[in-house]
Amino acid sequence: MELMRNWEPGHPADGWGFWNEHRQGLWRVAGALGLAAAISLTWGIYLARQVRRARRAEPRAEAANQVKAQFLAIMTHEVRTPLAATIGLLDMARQRSQGAATEDGRLPAAQDAAQTMLLLLNKVLDLDRIESGLIH
Numbered sequence: 118m119e120l121m122r123n124w125e126p127g128h129p130a131d132g133w134g135f136w137n138e139h140r141q142g143l144w145r146v147a148g149a150l151g152l153a154a155a156i157s158l159t160w161g162i163y164l165a166r167q168v169r170r171a172r173r174a175e176p177r178a179e180a181a182n183q184v185k186a187q188f189l190a191i192m193t194h195e196v197r198t199p200l201a202a203t204i205g206l207l208d209m210a211r212q213r214s215q216g217a218a219t220e221d222g223r224l225p226a227a228q229d230a231a232q233t234m235l236l237l238l239n240k241v242l243d244l245d246r247i248e249s250g251l252i253h
Contacts (some may be wrong), residue, residue, distance in 0.1 A: 182249075189245050196238055204231045 136143070207228040214224060 186245070186249060189242065193238070193242055197235070200231060200235050200238070204228065204235065207231060 207224060211224045211228060
């Protein structure tokens with residue numbers, strides 16, 4: 118009620134009493150709003166810069182991903198083909214050999230190592246296919 122009387126005609130301060138009484142609080146509110154605006158503006162500028170950086174980096178990331186895919190395709194052929202031949206030769210040697218190489222475990226150990234390498238290679242290639250979206 119007192120607030121309304123400050124605005125009545127003939128009041129001693131002619132309406133300035135409200136402003137004089139609440140000046141400090143109003144400055145605090147104005148300062149808080151100014152600070153909030155400055156923080157929002159700063160944050161908006163930061164986000165806009167981050168978006169621009171991401172957009173500039175996207176083509177480079179795509180190109181790097183294509184190079185990686187080409188590299189893995191070439192390496193698949195270059196590593197898997199000789200590895201398959203090695204596994205086949207070890208199988209043939211194991212079937213033909215009844216001698217010391219089989220008894221002391223050299224052929225089975227070599228064959229196990231080759232199979233392990235093939236398994237690891239397949240897992241790397243499967244991971245690449247998952248990353249590229251070919252396998253879900």
